[in-house]
Amino acid sequence: MDWFSGLQTPATALAVLTAMITPAVLISACGALIFSTSSRLGRVVDRVRALTARFEELARHPEADDMAEERRVLIFGQLSRQTTRARLIQRAMVSFYTALGIFVATSIAVAVIGVVAQPYTWVSVILGLLGASFMLYGSFLLILESRLALGAITSEMDFVQKVSQKHGQGIAELTEGPMSWLGRKIG
Numbered sequence: 001m002d003w004f005s006g007l008q009t010p011a012t013a014l015a016v017l018t019a020m021i022t023p024a025v026l027i028s029a030c031g032a033l034i035f036s037t038s039s040r041l042g043r044v045v046d047r048v049r050a051l052t053a054r055f056e057e058l059a060r061h062p063e064a065d066d067m068a069e070e071r072r073v074l075i076f077g078q079l080s081r082q083t084t085r086a087r088l089i090q091r092a093m094v095s096f097y098t099a100l101g102i103f104v105a106t107s108i109a110v111a112v113i114g115v116v117a118q119p120y121t122w123v124s125v126i127l128g129l130l131g132a133s134f135m136l137y138g139s140f141l142l143i144l145e146s147r148l149a150l151g152a153i154t155s156e157m158d159f160v161q162k163v164s165q166k167h168g169q170g171i172a173e174l175t176e177g178p179m180s181w182l183g184r185k186i187g
């Protein structure tokens with residue numbers, strides 16, 4: 001049997017190549033999401049290292065800080081959030097890598113089915129939908145992670161405001177103004 005008998009006309013060959021482009025675009029999208037998610041994970045790692053260093057310094061010299069207990073609670077809360085963020089990011093990356101593999105498989109399936117077994121084109125559609133589902137799931141995980149990141153920043157800013165008020169130098173003027181609606185707690 002001739003393996004390329006399914007591509008007897010240029011129109012058929014063009015149709016197969018055109019069908020293979022869609023998964024290629026989605027492969028590129030997965031790559032971009034993987035890159036940005038890896039950057040997020042790097043920021044979490046850097047943040048954990050900074051928090052750890054702050055905690056070690058606080059543990060060595062608790063008497064040097066009259067708000068040592070509040071600072072310790074803040075650091076532990078931040079470390080807990082960063083741990084949750086890292087887990088969400090890891091799950092998102094697994095999801096994006098899975099989607100990437102499925103989209104590569106979809107592209108191969110489009111080519112093979114277009115050449116050998118045209119009645120089975122539904123296989124390519126199922127693979128494409130599966131890959132898109134993993135991208136959607138990974139995106140959902142990153143939405144959750146970004147909410148955690150915002151919560152971490154908000155709690156740190158609340159602490160900074162508390163410290164500044166304790167020392168008589170409140171930062172209320174920094175949190176009021178035309179963009180003050182940004183300061184509302186989200187969750």
